[in-house]
Amino acid sequence: MDVVSRSYYVGAARWRQSLVTLVDPLVFAMDSDPARWQWLFAAPHGARRPIGPSWMHWLDQAQDHRCFWCHQPLTASTATVEHVLPYGDALWPRLTRLEQLLSLRRSHAVCNAGYNTWRQHQSTDTLAQMDAMLVRHIRQQIHRHPLLMLSHYHHYTPLAQ
Numbered sequence: 001m002d003v004v005s006r007s008y009y010v011g012a013a014r015w016r017q018s019l020v021t022l023v024d025p026l027v028f029a030m031d032s033d034p035a036r037w038q039w040l041f042a043a044p045h046g047a048r049r050p051i052g053p054s055w056m057h058w059l060d061q062a063q064d065h066r067c068f069w070c071h072q073p074l075t076a077s078t079a080t081v082e083h084v085l086p087y088g089d090a091l092w093p094r095l096t097r098l099e100q101l102l103s104l105r106r107s108h109a110v111c112n113a114g115y116n117t118w119r120q121h122q123s124t125d126t127l128a129q130m131d132a133m134l135v136r137h138i139r140q141q142i143h144r145h146p147l148l149m150l151s152h153y154h155h156y157t158p159l160a161q
């Protein structure tokens, strides 16, 4: 199928379900081993701060090792980091690290490229509305859990050099 004609629009119900699948086990894991997860509250990711392999592993587990877009199985050689909220956009640096991490998914390289192409063919309004909805749901999930609210307090704490 032509990637542009295929819709990559992320609906609210699907996004919310995807977030719950990611967040609920995370809160449980954080509660039982806080030291392991402190890095979630560090400074936001920038160009020199790549996403760590432990978070990739966490996403793979939450997605049952399936692509976020096509739901087919992912392998180590086909899996990529999907920036559902695009890395290059003005929105990305204004998110906390936890918000950034919760906006990531795993997808096939070809599906990842398809999403990028699809975005290029949408109106600015469509994308702005979708992205705002995605962020709103991420924040709702964070607000459900006092433990995750800590990310707001640590947002501006610089990491040790």
Ligand SMILES: [Zn+2]
Pocket (backbone or CB within 6 Å): 067, 068, 069, 070, 071, 072, 107, 108, 111
């Ligand atoms: Zn796929």
